[in-house]
Amino acid sequence: MTGSLAAGATPLVELQAVLGQRAMLQVDGTQRMLRVGETSPEGVRLLAVSAGSARVQADGKAFEVPLGGRVGGVLEAGQTPAVWIHRDAAGMYQVAGTINGRSVQFLVDTGATTVAMNDATARGLGIDYRAGERSLVETASGIVEAFAVNLTEVAVGGIRVPNVRAMVIRGAQPSRVLLGMTFLSRTRMEHVQDALVLRRRY
Structure with a gap:
C-alpha cells in the first residue's frame, strides 16, 4: 500500500513548514499536517516544534528534523515524492x-x-x-x-x-x-x- 513502511524500515520524514504548534511533514512521499502530540498514519509522531526544526518519533526512535531537511529511511521502490x-x-x-x-x-x-x-x-x-x-x-x-x-x-x-x-x-x-x-x-x-x-x- 502506498505510504506504508517496509518491514523494519524507518520512514523518510521531511520538514516543509512550521505553523505555530503544527508542522507540515512529508512522510515517505505523502504530505501530513500534524499538531504536536499527533501521529501520522505511517506512525510518525510530532513531539515538539521550534522556529527552525521539529522533533519527531518514528520506529521507536526520536529525531530532530531541520526545516527543509530530512531524516529516516528510503522511499518504497517506484514511489515518487x-x-x-x-x-x-x-x-x-x-x-x-x-x-x-x-x-x-x-x-x-x-x-x-x-x-x-x-x-x-x-x-x-x-x-x-x-x-x-x-x-x-x-x-x-x-x-x-x-x-x-x-x-x-x-x-x-x-x-x-x-x-x-x-x-x-x-x-x-x-x-x-x-x-x-x-x-x-x-x-x-x-x-x-x-x-x-x-x-x-x-
Missing part, C-alpha cells in the same frame, strides 16, 4: 527548501529562467558567486551585475536536484530566492485546486 505548495494570502507559492544543504525559503517563479537570489543571500549561503560567469541584467533598479553559478544541490521536500544553474544578482532584488526553471523543469508540475504539486522526474 510529491511536494504540495499551497497558495498564500498574496496568491504566491512559497516553500521551504535547501541550497547546498542550507535552509532557504523559496518563492516559486515559473517566469524565472533560473534559480535566482541577491548577492547578500548568496554570501549567507556560502556561495562564491564572484567566481561565476559575470553579466549585466536589467532589474527594476536599473542595469546591475549578475553572476551565473552552479549549485551543488537544490532540494524541496523529497525532490533533490543536483547541479542546478543559478543567477546571483547584485543589490536587494530579488528579496526572496526565486525557484526558477532550472529546478522546476526537472519536475512535473500540476495545479490541484489552490496548490501547486511538484513531482520528481526520474
Whole structure:
C-alpha cells in the first residue's frame, strides 16, 4: 500500500513548514499536517516544534528534523515524492527548501529562467558567486551585475536536484530566492485546486 513502511524500515520524514504548534511533514512521499502530540498514519509522531526544526518519533526512535531537511529511511521502490505548495494570502507559492544543504525559503517563479537570489543571500549561503560567469541584467533598479553559478544541490521536500544553474544578482532584488526553471523543469508540475504539486522526474 502506498505510504506504508517496509518491514523494519524507518520512514523518510521531511520538514516543509512550521505553523505555530503544527508542522507540515512529508512522510515517505505523502504530505501530513500534524499538531504536536499527533501521529501520522505511517506512525510518525510530532513531539515538539521550534522556529527552525521539529522533533519527531518514528520506529521507536526520536529525531530532530531541520526545516527543509530530512531524516529516516528510503522511499518504497517506484514511489515518487510529491511536494504540495499551497497558495498564500498574496496568491504566491512559497516553500521551504535547501541550497547546498542550507535552509532557504523559496518563492516559486515559473517566469524565472533560473534559480535566482541577491548577492547578500548568496554570501549567507556560502556561495562564491564572484567566481561565476559575470553579466549585466536589467532589474527594476536599473542595469546591475549578475553572476551565473552552479549549485551543488537544490532540494524541496523529497525532490533533490543536483547541479542546478543559478543567477546571483547584485543589490536587494530579488528579496526572496526565486525557484526558477532550472529546478522546476526537472519536475512535473500540476495545479490541484489552490496548490501547486511538484513531482520528481526520474
